[in-house]
Amino acid sequence: MESQDLIMDGDLQTLGLQSILKMLALSGKTGTLFIHSGRETLSISLRKGLIVALREEGVNQPDLLTMLCLMNRLDPQRAQALREAAQGNMQVALPLLVDQNWMSAAEMQQRLEFAITQSISHALRWVNGRFAFHRRVIAIEGRMQPLDVDSVLLEALRQADEWEEMGEVSLTRATMARWLPEVSNDVRSLGLSQDHIDVLCLANGEVPLQAMAMALMIPEARVARILARLLELRLVEVVDTALEGELQQDLTNIIIMSQHTLAQQRQNLAPDQHLIGLIKTLTQCINGLLIHHGTYAKSLRGRGQMPVADIVNYLERRFAGPLELMAKQQFPILETVSFANGQLDCTEIFNLDRLVRGEQLEEFYWEAVRGLAVFLRTVFTALLNDEVGNSYTGRQLNIVWKAFLTEIDQEIQQYQLYRAGQHAQQSRSRFNDSAFQGDVNWKSAEQDDGTFLRSSEWQRRSI
């Protein structure tokens, strides 16, 4: 905006937003009013004293199309097509919705009016900041009917009062909440109102309070009140995006490290070495996850620097039980595995070659691999559910985790095929009554019968 267009400017402490808007409306002005406070900027376009458009900068704008999808008002394919046609501009997307008969013109007007009221109500609470009124109106591509300043101001002030009445609250318009994973009872039995249920449905950890208000057309202050109640009832939790980012990075690094160890152990050609390599990979991964959980477990958060003994106790309380159960029910070899300082200690398995040899040793290793693979899954599932639950971060990490598990499964499957081949060869030898070579070499098995024994990827690596 050029400086010659500037009609007036000043400090919000000298002249409040309410007074400025009233003044511009009474004098029937045309132009754009900019209000700056911190990182946020609000621009209100006026034509002959009526509000024709509003734009907020410095805050993430809610994606109404996604909201409508979440509310089952629009299917995702249609939303995507509209998003592309509107190039992400909501002022364009809303009229397109009306053109397609997916929204009535009245609802569009109501939604635009609501959004403007919300933004002005938010700006009315700014204490520090500056304003500037320019002669030019910013070109807006919307189809909104001009709004009377008085009626918008009245509602905006009422909503601002609602925020003030709430007193000290930690919730802001950027707060995101998500369902707690342990909620299993029917929420209808809690006697929640329809508004509470609607807010609860949108609390998926990705929708900020402001967007919920916009989608449901419930004032932000009321949504904040509802969320506070849902928090009290322990139905939702507030999402800490910074913590989740850090947590995701840490888990990602553990998976990268484990995948690297897995790739390195693939070079082992002897079957027992291959199994030992797998045991090392699985143990390293489990221990990495345990260290991670000792830092990010929900019940250990917000308690400052915890004594190591408390963390160790927590980890053992959480995971020693499932390990013991697996040892009793499925994999007796896991009885030799213990917890030491919150870490899995597999020394006894690694020292098994001092006690047994040959086929029996391989059998023990094989059981340990299967048992640890199951335990690894148990640890990761429990950890992810506790730390991030069914959130966007949780789902993303699950995708990566599944890819890593597939690689582990391929290694296990490869050994299973080797075993099957070995058994077939034993049977054949007995049948032919020929001298049986008891210890089939891992490498020679690949050379003799590679297509059967090895996955194509393994063959490629050995080439």
Place this chain on the structure above:
Amino acid sequence: MIEPIPTVLVVDDSPTVRKIVQMTLQREHIRVITAGDGLSALTSVADEMPALILLDIQLPRMDGYTICQIVRKNLQFRAIPIIMLSGKDGLFDKMRGRLAGSTEYLTKPFDSAELVQTVKKHLAGWQQRMPPQYEGMRTRLRRRG
């Protein structure tokens, strides 16, 4: 309101590495396409004209060094930064990567923050490197903020 987003091609035979890099870079608003072997990687380079390539060395059908050399010999694609991702951290391997034309060499296991930092460093000015015939690809837009 809207701005173009860069595309990064991740070439690695491990689905885990592909998914991890994809997830990590998508968080930074970078579009990621992936390839699991050398030949698919070359097809993706020609079809998508990525702004950067993250390339593993040990790949099925064609190794990373060969892909790097092919890309560097092509006038259209030679300006694309190539970051080699490898489990081999010897000086010889790094030299070989450099001789093949790689821009940078990252050793596995890499730190995800280091990966983001390196990718961002080499994505600076990516739009200027795009030949005009790939203008259409810039239409993949994202909403700012």
